Amino acid sequence: MSLDELYRQVILDHYRNPRRSGRLAEPDAHADGNNPLCGDDISIDLALREGRVLDVAVSGRGCSISQASASMMADRIVGETLEEVAELTHRVKRLLDIEEGDAGLDPDRPGAALGDLESLAGVRRFPVRVKCADLAWTTLEQALSVHHAKNG
Amino acid sequence: MTDLSHLRADFPILAREVNGKPLVYLDSAATTQKPVQVLDALDDYYRMHNANVHRGAHTLAAEATEMYEDARRKVAAFVNAASPQEIVFTRGTTSGINAIAYGWGLYHLRPGDRIALTTMEHHANVVPWQLITRHTGAELVYLPLTDDYLVDVSRIDETIDDRVKVVAFSGMSNVLGTIGPLTEAVAAAKTVGAITVIDAAQLVPHTPTDVQAIGADFLVFSAHKMLGPTGIGALWGRRERLEEMEPAEGGGEMIRDVQLHTSTWADVPHKFEAGTPPIAQAVGFGAAVDYLTAVGMPRIREHEKELTRYALDRLSEIPDLKMYGPKDTSLRGGAVSFTLADIHPHDLATILDQHGVAVRAGHHCAKPLMRILDVPATARASFYLYNVVEEIDTLVVGLHDARRLFGVA
Numbered sequence: 001m002s003l004d005e006l007y008r009q010v011i012l013d014h015y016r017n018p019r020r021s022g023r024l025a026e027p028d029a030h031a032d033g034n035n036p037l038c039g040d041d042i043s044i045d046l047a048l049r050e051g052r053v054l055d056v057a058v059s060g061r062g063c064s065i066s067q068a069s070a071s072m073m074a075d076r077i078v079g080e081t082l083e084e085v086a087e088l089t090h091r092v093k094r095l096l097d098i099e100e101g102d103a104g105l106d107p108d109r110p111g112a113a114l115g116d117l118e119s120l121a122g123v124r125r126f127p128v129r130v131k132c133a134d135l136a137w138t139t140l141e142q143a144l145s146v147h148h149a150k151n152g
Numbered sequence: 153m154t155d156l157s158h159l160r161a162d163f164p165i166l167a168r169e170v171n172g173k174p175l176v177y178l179d180s181a182a183t184t185q186k187p188v189q190v191l192d193a194l195d196d197y198y199r200m201h202n203a204n205v206h207r208g209a210h211t212l213a214a215e216a217t218e219m220y221e222d223a224r225r226k227v228a229a230f231v232n233a234a235s236p237q238e239i240v241f242t243r244g245t246t247s248g249i250n251a252i253a254y255g256w257g258l259y260h261l262r263p264g265d266r267i268a269l270t271t272m273e274h275h276a277n278v279v280p281w282q283l284i285t286r287h288t289g290a291e292l293v294y295l296p297l298t299d300d301y302l303v304d305v306s307r308i309d310e311t312i313d314d315r316v317k318v319v320a321f322s323g324m325s326n327v328l329g330t331i332g333p334l335t336e337a338v339a340a341a342k343t344v345g346a347i348t349v350i351d352a353a354q355l356v357p358h359t360p361t362d363v364q365a366i367g368a369d370f371l372v373f374s375a376h377k378m379l380g381p382t383g384i385g386a387l388w389g390r391r392e393r394l395e396e397m398e399p400a401e402g403g404g405e406m407i408r409d410v411q412l413h414t415s416t417w418a419d420v421p422h423k424f425e426a427g428t429p430p431i432a433q434a435v436g437f438g439a440a441v442d443y444l445t446a447v448g449m450p451r452i453r454e455h456e457k458e459l460t461r462y463a464l465d466r467l468s469e470i471p472d473l474k475m476y477g478p479k480d481t482s483l484r485g486g487a488v489s490f491t492l493a494d495i496h497p498h499d500l501a502t503i504l505d506q507h508g509v510a511v512r513a514g515h516h517c518a519k520p521l522m523r524i525l526d527v528p529a530t531a532r533a534s535f536y537l538y539n540v541v542e543e544i545d546t547l548v549v550g551l552h553d554a555r556r557l558f559g560v561a
Contacts, residue, residue, distance in 0.1 A: 003503055003506050004557065006502070007503075007557045007558065016494070037514075038513075039498075039528055039529050062498075063499050064499050128502070
């Protein structure tokens with residue numbers, strides 16, 4: 001049943017034990033996001049050094065999909081360059097069917113090489129919930145674009 | 153148990169499947185499904201009688217006007233208004249409350265005056281009054297709830313003092329099901345000379361309502377929550393209140409005379425119905441009222457009390473499920489809000505949807521109440537005349553599946 005695919009163990013684990021949960025004292029970049037449809041809230045703080053993500057903290061509340069997606073994102077992006085983060089964001093959005101194009105996606109296993117994030121593939125069959133999974137990523141993009149605008 | 157299951161055949165949508173399962177529609181507090189009698193009335197109006205109302209000399213215009221005004225008579229009779237002229241057609245409950253806030257509140261409230269609400273109000277009965285406080289300098293005060301999810305009537309005397317000019321409250325909460333303090337609040341308002349406004353969006357569809365017996369000044373409701381179309385509702389106002397109320401909207405249809413710098417208004421209720429009204433919707437509203445009257449509102453109320461009793465009993469058997477609302481079905485309607493363990497209500501709604509069960513999840517346009525309940529959201533099952541106990545059994549099966557999926561021990 002597709003519900004079992006949506007609520008995979010890894011999703012529930014991230015929902016119940018969110019990684020890098022909290023706030024940073026002096027973030028270099030920050031954004032708040034919310035999904036008015038569901039009432040999901042998220043805040044992302046980023047510490048950046050020389051074009052890399054040094055640290056990240058996520059806070060907020062919402063459904064299992066939005067919170068698990070945020071936790072998996074936080075877990076994944078520390079140590080990555082901003083280019084890698086942008087590429088990852090596009091891959092996740094393609095996985096969620098938000099962005100067009102299959103470049104880099106295995107048709108049989110679109111989430112391959114995405115690690116825990118592959119578990120978000122189950123959301124594709126629940127169009128109403130795609131926004132929940134996407135919230136963290138769109139908020140991350142916002143934080144980085146605000147930072148980019150400020151710092152060039 | 154009151155058996156109304158034969159009525160289900162009148163509602164075509166109830167025969168469809170959702171996600172491969174028979175639809176179990178438990179979201180009537182959001183909007184209700186429509187019987188063929190209402191669909192046919194809309195269809196017949198558009199096919200055979202469509203014209204603009206109140207200003208045509210031709211036959212179709214006369215027929216449309218007669219059908220529109222006939223709907224007003226039916227709605228008036230349904231809530232026992234003293235006259236059809238006391239029924240103003242609006243776009244719905246929200247626009248009705250705004251019409252009162254902007255048509256009465258704006259002209260009668262002064263700095264230092266108070267508007268008393270309860271903490272279980274829908275945003276539709278909070279935000280218009282917040283806007284009016286900005287214009288008038290009046291302030292809001294709130295009647296709190298008891299631990300049993302009832303409006304705390306013991307606090308009425310201290311809250312509704314002579315600074316209070318408007319007492320506006322829900323006749324039945326869309327979240328808790330709680331029936332508002334109709335008798336107590338109306339009596340207290342009369343004592344201090346305040347007007348009373350009842351948000352009856354959930355009350356009128358589900359209980360026999362007699363506006364003269366309640367004795368309030370205004371009572372508003374929506375057609376789509378009582379088997380009728382969207383886009384229309386009714387504002388009942390006591391005649392003298394409607395006379396002293398100003399129109400919140402100006403335009404065609406609502407005037408007696410227009411000159412370059414000034415105008416005079418048409419008589420009540422037409423002075424509140426600017427522009428071409430929702431004519432087909434009014435006709436459908438009338439057909440909905442006919443349907444409910446034929447079934448009988450006391451019977452509908454009894455049926456929903458039984459469904460609610462059954463739901464409260466069945467849901468209370470589910471471990472880790474918490475319900476928000478009174479336990480006594482004589483004090484409440486059939487909107488049953490709940491949370492289950494640490495499963496977010498939106499996840500519950502997704503899981504139930506896969507079982508064909510439509511429930512609402514979210515803040516239900518009652519964010520102040522969500523904060524008081526200390527939850528970001530709840531799931532809500534709500535019932536109407538076409539629901540049967542077997543559907544509540546399906547809901548329970550879905551909730552057990554949610555427990556399994558989330559590994560709730």
